[in-house]
Amino acid sequence: MSGDNSMPHLKLMSTIAFEGKLRNGLVFHKDKKHIAFAAGQTVMLKDIVNTNKEHQLCGHSNSVSCISISKDGTLIASGQENFMGFQAEVIIWNVQEKKRHSSHSIHRVKVEAVGFTCDSKYVVSLGGQDCGSVVIYDVDNLVPLCGNTAAPLAGGYANILRCINTRNDVFITAGTNSLRVWKIDFRARRVIPSNASVGRIKREIKCIDVDRNDLYLYCGTSSGDILKLQMVIIDGENKAYDAKLLYCLTRIIKKEIVGDIPFFSGGVTAIAVLKTGELLIGTGDGIVCRATQIEIQSRDPSKKLADKHAENKKTKSKTEMRLKELEKTLILGEVTSLALRGDGHQFLVGSSKSEVYQVNLTGFLCERFYTCHGCAVNDIIFPYNCSDIFATCSKETIRVWNVASSKELLRIEVPNMTCNSIFLMQDGRSIISGWNDGKIRSHTPETGLPIYIIENAHQRGVTAITATSNCLRIVSGGGEGDVRVWDVTPSTQVLIKTMKEHKGGITCVRMKSNDKECVTSAGDGSCIIWDLENFIRIQVVFANTLFQAVCYGPAEHQIITCGTDRKVTYYEVFDGTHIRALEASLSGSINALDITEDGKCFITGGADKLIKVWKYLEGIVTHVGIGHSDEITALRISPNRKHIISVGKDGCIIRWKFPD
Incomplete structure (x- = not known):
């Protein structure tokens, strides 16, 4: 039989597939008309206005494991998984020409996450457990810039990555017992991590997002609560960021519902911050909700006043931040992606059952947009x-x-x-x-x-x-x-x-x-x-x-x-x-x-x-x-x-x- 490389290739007409289990595996293009997602070892660029139009970006040798689009919409980055002992490739695609722009194969076995800096000049990629490294790649010069170990040696595992919105030298990684803010030093060609200040709290973080001004960081956890951290600039030569824990956000319980609990059941698996400051939250049991933050006064009976004469056990009040659900809907399967369209008047929801739903913020109407098989x-x-x-x-x-x-x-x-x-x-x-x-x-x-x-x-x-x-x-x-x-x-x-x-x-x-x-x-x-x-x-x-x-x-x-x-x-x-x-x-x-x-x-x-x-x-x-x-x-x-x-x-x- 003749070699496969020398053979004419069949023309691929269309693909019915969506890898719904990928975290943040569904992303909107800047033009608000196209979405990018993984389908097996192919990256799909689909027109949601004319659903018959789609482009397949083929080049990975195994399943695509993560995907991201640059802020200016000119590039797509995708990482793959591979067999044990082999390198996992990161490919940067030119959206306009629908072809490969550049690539690197520094990570081993699997690439967990990729992301573009806010100026679209650098691609940050995060390796899996067998690699454990973070790599910064220079898109213009087509060379890796620097890298470092993703998680501390004492424990923890990072599998989530997010670049911030206002600076190109800061990004965040998170995972199991790991939450780090990174500073890229372009002159010294190195990247420096700083562990977030969360005290004794230990969580398995499933998703992260930052607000538009990079003031607050929100981390959804498998426990069903959301960690809210304040992004603080550390004074010094590097002017690096630090993240300090403010609140563990939970739901306001509705007393009229028997058995209602403050935590999101199934864990918080996807999160997005709207321009209004409200949160879009997706959970492991298929709930998608829009929530706002409310301050409430609570009384803590465990803390007594320091006054020696307070024999009547007076308690002092404290301020807590809670989440009030404004609207919600239900989809089939675990929510894995929340993709905002433009300013967020409409968004797409990716499900672990390999389905995509379209939701309008006005009225929160939900309809099935794209379907495929989720298994063999x-x-x-x-x-x-x-x-x-x-x-x-x-x-x-x-x-x-x-x-x-x-x-x-x-x-x-x-x-x-x-x-x-x-x-x-x-x-x-x-x-x-x-x-x-x-x-x-x-x-x-x-x-x-x-x-x-x-x-x-x-x-x-x-x-x-x-x-x-x-x-x-x-x-x-x-x-x-x-x-x-x-x-x-x-x-x-x-x-x-x-x-x-x-x-x-x-x-x-x-x-x-x-x-x-x-x-x-x-x-x-x-x-x-x-x-x-x-x-x-x-x-x-x-x-x-x-x-x-x-x-x-x-x-x-x-x-x-x-x-x-x-x-x-x-x-x-x-x-x-x-x-x-x-x-x-x-x-x-x-x-x-x-x-x-x-x-x-x-x-x-x-x-x-x-x-x-x-x-x-x-x-x-x-x-x-x-x-x-x-x-x-x-x-x-x-x-x-x-x-x-x-x-x-x-x-x-x-x-x-x-x-x-």
Whole structure:
């Protein structure tokens, strides 16, 4: 097989993905029209006015772990994670030209956070636990300026970074038992830390923000309170900042609500300071609220007056600062990002469930803006002779998507279950799916309402499923290796036959065009062609591999298989003869396979994260697609042969242009 670097690349059309678990992984551009976020190993720049327009910045070798935009909007910085023992790259992108500006690979394993100084001339990056360093990079001269250890040796771990708004030589890092204010000395080419004055208070800080004038620093904690610190300039030659703790801000309890507590449940996971001084707060249980600070007088009975004659135990009052919730809303999942649009009249909320919500400050109206899968996608299918929509399945959900707009049209949810395989009936009246609880479920494609459920269809979960063209018969495969044939109508579902030949879990079922035969692949190293009229085995092939997928070849005289041996293998249907084997991957298994209707081309994808387009007769690769950051689990060619849709363990759904 020819080297991947020399191959023509598939054109990436669109990506449906949002890495919602990244802290501050959603940022607005200065023009208020574009947002930047991570999608696997790609940085996405999306137009929120015209949602069909987006740009992919591709260059990272692994998943993007952090992202930031410069204040002038000309540059984007992104860091990545990598395998143990390898360097993690920080890339600075030119927004105007949509290409790489510069990069460095000083950090090890993972970059936790990146940020631009207020003049956009320097990029500050923070390494992970295996690196533990902070690096300042000179964007104009394209060289690292200086660096230092991020957290004190006595303990603590820093994973949050924030540059202040009015000076380019000061930034803040925070994390578990760590809160430091840093001063950059450009002449001496060094960076000096100063630990914030928080007394004996120990917190795991989840997010930080400073007000516009850099007077106050706010730190959201996993405990559910917010530390408010005053930024104070230390007199001296360096004129460095110090941060002194003022208050631990908690909520005002509503006495009419039983069980109300002063702390934000789930912890404060995202925070943003508005120009009015009010706070936008996101919590671990999905609450987004706008709060203002109020001084209240409290009486502390533990402190007695110093007067010896105060025998009546008088107490003295003290002033406390509390947070009063003005408005709030609820989203699905933990709040990980709060991105203000301009002056903050509208903002976006990023969720750990990989969803983006749009909220207006006036009325606090919340609507779902962008959705995608938050975990591995297991299967994908197009309707019969329809290329406008497709369906995917994952943990707890089946989703139907519009190809052109990449918008979610329908969501079917089954809590705490995982859908392993889906199929769209040719009459377009139902979506059938196989689940890990051993059930086959059928839903309407318009509303997602359940039509029927086949209980206990397989003992170890339904792992593969397909149906005949008349929509009256289903063939399913299970984790125990059984292949079962069902006669189905909306009112009755009857098991016709169980075929027990495979010893391992079924990985793929493909139906022959005449509905009289099907082929199944399994993890026991066997592929079997079945007679669906007499329910007997017609032919079987064995190989020293775990088969992952199988397809019928041209005119259905051959089958092609792929698996953990990294090969695509051709077999004769008539007698099971081995015809040829193609080396399809240099590393990792081939998990997915699909072929065009005329049988001239087929595509593969697997653990090497690459999509490859092959000529069937010649057995050569013509194009390679690079974009996934984890194993590819399934892929399909659209019926009109204009697109390829691939899905993976990273939750990404990528649409590629099928080569001419």
